[in-house]
Structures are given as C-alpha cells and as structure tokens.
Amino acid sequence: MSSNAVIQLVDLHKVYHTGEVDVHAVRGVSLEIQPGQFIAIMGSSGSGKSTLMNMIGCLDRPTSGEYQLDGVNVSALDRDALAEIRNAKIGFVFQGFNLLSRTSALENVEMPMLYNHRRVHSEEQRERARQSLEIVGLAERADHHPNQLSGGQQQRVAIARALVNRPSLLLADEPTGNLDTQTSIEIMGVFQKLSDQGITIVMVTHELDIARYTKRMIVLRDGKIVTNEPVRDRLNAEQELVKLRQAQAAVKLA
Amino acid sequence: MATPLAHARGSVGFQPVRIIASIRIALRALRRNKMRSLLTMLGIIIGVGAVIGSVSLTSGATKEVEDQVASLGESILIVFSGNYTSGGVRGGWGSAVTLTADDARAISRLPDVVAVSxxxxxxxxxxxxxxxxxxxxxxxxxxxPQIRNWQVASGSMFGDAEVRSLAKVAVVGQTVVDELFPNEDPVGQTIRIRNLPFKIVGVLVPKGFNLFGSDQDDIVLVPYTSHMHRITTRNFVNDIQVEAENNQVIDKVQNEITDLLLTRHRSPEQDFTVRNQLELMQIVTASSRAMGFLLAGVAAVSLAVGGIGIMNIMLVSVTERTREIGIRMAVGARAADILIQFLIEAVTLSVIGGAIGIVAGITFSLIVAYVKHMPDVTPIVWIVIAVVTSGFIGVVSGFYPAWKASKLDPIDALRYE
Structure with a gap:
C-alpha cells in the first residue's frame, strides 16, 4: 500500500442478511481514488451504488474486503471509531440537504465541529463556519434559517457544513436530485471549483448530464464496476450557465 | 482549503463525552420549541410547587406548635393526683387528695431535678x-416562673421567705392588669382575694393563648402556702410542677418520682400520675407531620406524572428528529453523544421545571401564610430534595427515549421521512 490514494478499496463485498434470502449488494469492488479526483458513481437502482456509497462514507462496514481511507484501514473499526473518522475525514452532502430547521445557516455549518475530537473554541467555530460559507458564496446569508433560503442556497449551506472540518473526502449523494437545471449547474460549479482547489469529491448520481461535470465516471451494475473511465467532453459549469442564460434570453425575445 | 492529511489523525483513541457541547445542543433544541418545552415542564412545576408549598405550610404549622410547647418548658414533668376509689366507686383523675407540699419537697431533693413548684x-x-x-x-x-419559662416583666417573683410566712403577696398576669389596673402600674397596689388584701409585687410578661385556646395571662400567682391556708383551707395540692435538668433525663426523673411517691404514699394502687411535656409535644407534632406526609405523597404522585409527561414528549421528539439524529451521526456524533444530548434535554426540562416549581411553591406558601397569619418555614432540605428529585426524574424519564435515539442506525435515520 505504498500509494497515497485517498480511497483504496480492495475486493469489497457487502451481503445483507434479510430474512431467508441473502442480498449480495456489492460483489467485489476494487478501486483507487487519488487526491483531487472528482468522481461520479452511476448506476440504476439496485446496482449497489448506495451501498458502496455508505461504505465509502463509513456509515456501513463491508462484509469482506479492505477499505483504506486516507491511510487508515477503516473496514475493521467499530461504530464510535467510524463516527470519528466521518467527523474528521468525510464531508457529506445529501439529496435532501438535511439541514436542521429553525437553526441559522451559520449554526448548521458549525454543527460538525461540536463533535470534534479536539474541542474547538466557540469563537473559532464561528470563524471557521463563516469561512466555509464564504467558500460557497453564502457569507451574507449566515443568519438566515433554511426556510428563508432557496433550494440551491440550502445545498450550498450543506456543502459549507461538509467542508468545515477540512475533510479528506467530500461525499455527495444525488446532490442535484431536488434542484432545477440551472441550480444544479450552479452546484456543479461549486464542486468544480472545490475540485480545482484539490478537494477529493465522490458523487453518486443517476443523471448523465450531471456526471459530465466530473473528471471520472464509474458505472456499477449488479454490485460490480462495469465502467471506470475518464470523462470525455467534460462540461464546464460556468460556460454551461452562460449558454443557459443565453437560451433563456432567446426564449424571452421570441 | 488546507491539506486534508495535515488535519487528519492517524489513530482513533478514547475520548470523553463532550458534555459542554451536548448541553449547548440541548439548550438550542429546547429554545427551538419554547411552547412545547414549557408545557412539558408544567407537570414538574406543579409537582415540585405542590411539594414545596405543602411542606412549607405544614412545617410552619409544626413550628408554631413546637414553639408553644417549648414556651411551656421542654423538660417539664407534672405530677397529677390520681384516682380515688371509695366503696367501689372510682373517682377518676384528680379525685384523690394524695399529693402534698411535703411530696413536692421530697421531689426537690431528687438528683437531676432543678426546680419544683x-x-x-x-x-x-x-x-x-x-x-x-x-x-x-x-x-x-x-x-x-423558671419552670414555665416565664419572665417577670416588672417587680419580682415572691421568694421562699414569703412562702414560709404565708405572705399576702401576689404576682399578676397581663390580662388581670388590663382588667383591674387600666393605665396604671399595678406593682405596689393591693388586690383583694376573698376579702384578703394581697400586695402585688410583680407582673408577668404576656404569654398569650395556649394550644387549647385558653388565656394564659388571666392569672394571679400567690405563694402556695398562702393559698392553702388563707384563701382555701386544704392540705393537698392539685399537682406538682417539676423541671428536670434537661430533656434527656426526663424519663429517668419520671421513674424516680414514681418510685419516690409510691414509697411515700404506700397506697395499694398508684394514686398519682406523672406526665411530661415531651409526650404532649410528640402527640401534637405527630398529627401535623402525618398531614405533611400525606401532602408530600400527593405531590410525589404529581411528580411521577410530570416525569411521564417528559418521557412522552421526549419519545415524540426522538421520532420527530430521527433525521436530525441521522445527520448528527453522519457528521461524527457517536451513540454516546446522542444519548447525552437527549438525556440533557430531559434533565434540563425537569430541572428548569423544578426551579420554577420551587419559586411557585414558596410564593404560594408565603401568600397563604400571610393571609392566614401563620408562620411560614421555607424548608431548605426540601428544596434540595426537590432539585435532586427533579434532576433524577429527568434522567429516569429521559433515559429510555435517549437510549432509543442513540441506537438508531445512521443510514436508516437519514432515510427517515
């Protein structure tokens, strides 16, 4: 294991024992993800992509195989240790944003720091949360509650929350699933910018359009990787936004 | 962004539960739902308020009784003359004419007896x-005056010389002064009893009404010898008042007096009885204490109901916030963190409720005491008990919901709709 890969999966298996039938959700996935990589995991429902995602996110443990995250073998850790790994090394972005209601954007972003191994002083917490919101361009909305923010803005808050502990890995599960086309492109723009800054991003999606903003695409079928290739004709979010606006303007003119 | 590796740790070790962070999270959660928090606390507020209010009032009443008994003198024994049987007819207490002044003198020679009258x-x-x-x-x-713990306000008490000489002197109570000497100093004046002039040598400090409602100041004291030979003519006394050294030796003195009088009287049955104030005090305070326990029992039931209310709301809250629990777990909260968070929420609810209840209970008892002109005793011990109990109720009623929350699987919790 001399490589400095952020994620290294070796023959990962996951079997669910549900009643009489064993469900073999992931059947031998081996994968290496280098720092700064931006990967889309695709696949139809039942392909095992959610299960793989949960294991990469340290929310679930593989039945067999080995998972090295940032040099730590996490496949053998217990619940509490996994919680700590998630806190320190992984930032989550969900389809449904999953912000705490009636809680300001800033407090939402501060939340992961409450669970840090080393106690972060509350002033430092606020400062880091503010920096995080600045990265996603929402610093001026820090005091707004989620219900005062649009879907795109809520997702940006969620991204800020994922970034606040400076994770090794940003894990996004259908981050654009609840957003319209334009907002989706804006969010992909945020991801592309983060990726350019060297943050490793793994994103699960079933939309090919969205996957084209990433650098590499993995397709799962029946718990196995069937495609693992760089994205050709990669889209640039900024250019796409410009195109979209022109198209909208054209519609209005007509 | 900084490089991830620099921030990450190589190994994962033990770490203490983050109590302060958990308290902050719990307080935030309670603030988000003010109305519900208040309603949840109501059960504890009423329970603790009832405990503190009822205990303050009953301990006030008990103290009133104890003060009155103490004013009679705590280490006092009274020897009553007993039953007199004549031809098979039993006369009841006080019918025997067996106690004499000589008995009193004999009692005064007993050890541990400091005063006899x-x-x-x-x-x-x-x-x-x-x-x-x-x-x-x-x-x-x-x-x-010494036995009854009763001071002479002006003038002085008559002494042994007056007793020996059957002197015509008197010490009067305040009521008698009010009735016979309005706006006058009675000391040095003369009062006539059965047409005999008695010189007033002292006035007693007003003592007020006793437990049974009679006016203790409506009294004229004369030397017992003068009373027995000049006012009435008799050679027995109604009773003998005895003061023991302290209330620890009361039982011993009581036995000694009984033995002494049995020997002196040589009567076939005991023709006297010895009572002490301690017994009286115990009887009176026992009834008010029983009342207190009854009220405390009712209050304990309402505290239990309040605890169930908290548990109920916490269970609803855990279900409602399943997703929140999932998010917290995803960003690194351990099971223990979630457990502590919900436990602290429950304890905070019950302790704040308890604090409000204490204030409400004290206020209530002060108002009642003021309206009813009763003494009010704020029971410090019960306040401590109330705080500890409400904290305990919080832990007990919050534990099951908190434990349920901590056992959630983060994946399921995140998917919960």
Whole structure:
C-alpha cells in the first residue's frame, strides 16, 4: 500500500442478511481514488451504488474486503471509531440537504465541529463556519434559517457544513436530485471549483448530464464496476450557465 | 482549503463525552420549541410547587406548635393526683387528695431535678381599684416562673421567705392588669382575694393563648402556702410542677418520682400520675407531620406524572428528529453523544421545571401564610430534595427515549421521512 490514494478499496463485498434470502449488494469492488479526483458513481437502482456509497462514507462496514481511507484501514473499526473518522475525514452532502430547521445557516455549518475530537473554541467555530460559507458564496446569508433560503442556497449551506472540518473526502449523494437545471449547474460549479482547489469529491448520481461535470465516471451494475473511465467532453459549469442564460434570453425575445 | 492529511489523525483513541457541547445542543433544541418545552415542564412545576408549598405550610404549622410547647418548658414533668376509689366507686383523675407540699419537697431533693413548684388552683372573684374580675388564682412556689419559662416583666417573683410566712403577696398576669389596673402600674397596689388584701409585687410578661385556646395571662400567682391556708383551707395540692435538668433525663426523673411517691404514699394502687411535656409535644407534632406526609405523597404522585409527561414528549421528539439524529451521526456524533444530548434535554426540562416549581411553591406558601397569619418555614432540605428529585426524574424519564435515539442506525435515520 505504498500509494497515497485517498480511497483504496480492495475486493469489497457487502451481503445483507434479510430474512431467508441473502442480498449480495456489492460483489467485489476494487478501486483507487487519488487526491483531487472528482468522481461520479452511476448506476440504476439496485446496482449497489448506495451501498458502496455508505461504505465509502463509513456509515456501513463491508462484509469482506479492505477499505483504506486516507491511510487508515477503516473496514475493521467499530461504530464510535467510524463516527470519528466521518467527523474528521468525510464531508457529506445529501439529496435532501438535511439541514436542521429553525437553526441559522451559520449554526448548521458549525454543527460538525461540536463533535470534534479536539474541542474547538466557540469563537473559532464561528470563524471557521463563516469561512466555509464564504467558500460557497453564502457569507451574507449566515443568519438566515433554511426556510428563508432557496433550494440551491440550502445545498450550498450543506456543502459549507461538509467542508468545515477540512475533510479528506467530500461525499455527495444525488446532490442535484431536488434542484432545477440551472441550480444544479450552479452546484456543479461549486464542486468544480472545490475540485480545482484539490478537494477529493465522490458523487453518486443517476443523471448523465450531471456526471459530465466530473473528471471520472464509474458505472456499477449488479454490485460490480462495469465502467471506470475518464470523462470525455467534460462540461464546464460556468460556460454551461452562460449558454443557459443565453437560451433563456432567446426564449424571452421570441 | 488546507491539506486534508495535515488535519487528519492517524489513530482513533478514547475520548470523553463532550458534555459542554451536548448541553449547548440541548439548550438550542429546547429554545427551538419554547411552547412545547414549557408545557412539558408544567407537570414538574406543579409537582415540585405542590411539594414545596405543602411542606412549607405544614412545617410552619409544626413550628408554631413546637414553639408553644417549648414556651411551656421542654423538660417539664407534672405530677397529677390520681384516682380515688371509695366503696367501689372510682373517682377518676384528680379525685384523690394524695399529693402534698411535703411530696413536692421530697421531689426537690431528687438528683437531676432543678426546680419544683407545688400547684394549687382555684377560680376566685378578685377586686381592686373598684373593679372586679373572675380569674384563676394559683398557689405556686418561687420556682414557678423558671419552670414555665416565664419572665417577670416588672417587680419580682415572691421568694421562699414569703412562702414560709404565708405572705399576702401576689404576682399578676397581663390580662388581670388590663382588667383591674387600666393605665396604671399595678406593682405596689393591693388586690383583694376573698376579702384578703394581697400586695402585688410583680407582673408577668404576656404569654398569650395556649394550644387549647385558653388565656394564659388571666392569672394571679400567690405563694402556695398562702393559698392553702388563707384563701382555701386544704392540705393537698392539685399537682406538682417539676423541671428536670434537661430533656434527656426526663424519663429517668419520671421513674424516680414514681418510685419516690409510691414509697411515700404506700397506697395499694398508684394514686398519682406523672406526665411530661415531651409526650404532649410528640402527640401534637405527630398529627401535623402525618398531614405533611400525606401532602408530600400527593405531590410525589404529581411528580411521577410530570416525569411521564417528559418521557412522552421526549419519545415524540426522538421520532420527530430521527433525521436530525441521522445527520448528527453522519457528521461524527457517536451513540454516546446522542444519548447525552437527549438525556440533557430531559434533565434540563425537569430541572428548569423544578426551579420554577420551587419559586411557585414558596410564593404560594408565603401568600397563604400571610393571609392566614401563620408562620411560614421555607424548608431548605426540601428544596434540595426537590432539585435532586427533579434532576433524577429527568434522567429516569429521559433515559429510555435517549437510549432509543442513540441506537438508531445512521443510514436508516437519514432515510427517515
């Protein structure tokens, strides 16, 4: 294991024992993800992509195989240790944003720091949360509650929350699933910018359009990787936004 | 962004539960739902308020009784003359004419006895200043004010010389002064009892009404010898008042007096009885204490109901916030963190409720005490008990919901709709 890969999966298996039938959700996935990589995991429902995602996110443990995250073998850790790994090394972005209601954007972003191994002083917490919101361009909305923010803005808050502990890995599960086309492109723009800054991003999606903003695409079928290739004709979010606006303007003119 | 590796740790070790962070999270959660938090606390507020209020009032009443008994003297024994049987007819308490002044003198020689006063009582019409008044004329010894813990306000008590010489002197209570000597200093004046002039040598400090509602100041004290030989003619006393060294030796002194009098009287059955104030006090305070326990029992039930209310709301809250629990777990909260968070929420609810209840209970008892003119005792011990109990209720009622929350699987919790 001399490589400095952020994620290294070796023959990962996951079997669910549900009643009489064993469900073999992931059947031998081996994968290496280098720092700064931006990967889309695709696949139809039942392909095992959610299960793989949960294991990469340290929310679930593989039945067999080995998972090295940032040099730590996490496949053998217990619940509490996994919680700590998630806190320190992984930032989550969900389809449904999953912000705490009636809680300001800033407090939402501060939340992961409450669970840090080393106690972060509350002033430092606020400062880091503010920096995080600045990265996603929402610093001026820090005091707004989620219900005062649009879907795109809520997702940006969620991204800020994922970034606040400076994770090794940003894990996004259908981050654009609840957003319209334009907002989706804006969010992909945020991801592309983060990726350019060297943050490793793994994103699960079933939309090919969205996957084209990433650098590499993995397709799962029946718990196995069937495609693992760089994205050709990669889209640039900024250019796409410009195109979209022109198209909208054209519609209005007509 | 900084490089991830620099921030990440190589190994994962033990870490203490983040209590302060958990308290902050819990307080935030409670603030988000103010109305519900208040309603949840109501059960504890009422329970603790009821405990503190009822205990303050009953301990106030108990203290009132104890003060009165203490004013009678705590280490006092009274020897009553007993039953007199004549031809098979039993006369009941006080019918025997067996106690004498000599008995009193014999008792005064016992160890541990510090004061003795033989007592002779009679209601008499007394005259002074052209006014008259029917009052209790008591023949007593010089020790009487000491035994009854009763000071002489002006003048002085008569002494042994007056007792020996059957002197015509008297010490009067405030009621008698009010009735016979309005706006006058009675000391040095003369009061007539059965047409005999008695010189007033002292006035007793007002003592007020006793437990049974009679006016203790409506009294004239004369030497018991004068009473027995001049006012009435008799050679027995109604009772003998005895003060023991302290209330620890009361039982011993009681036994000694019984033995002494049995020997002196050589009577076939015990013709006297010895009572002490401690017994009286115990009887009176026992009833108010029983009342207190009854009220505390009712209050305990309402506290239990309040606890169930908290548990109920916490269970609803855990279900409602399943997703929140999932998010927290995803960003690194351990099971223990979630457990502590919900436990602290429950404890915070019950302790704040308890604090409000204490204030409400004290306020309530002060108002009642003021309206009813009763003494009010704020029971510090019960306040401590109330705080500890409400914290305990919080832990007990919050534990199951918190444990349920901590056992959630983060994946399921995140998917929960």
């Amino acid at each position: 033989p007592e002779v009582r009679d209601r008499e019409q007394v005259f002074a200043n052209g006014l008259n008044w029917n009052t209790e004329v008591m023949g007593e010894g010089p020790d009487y």
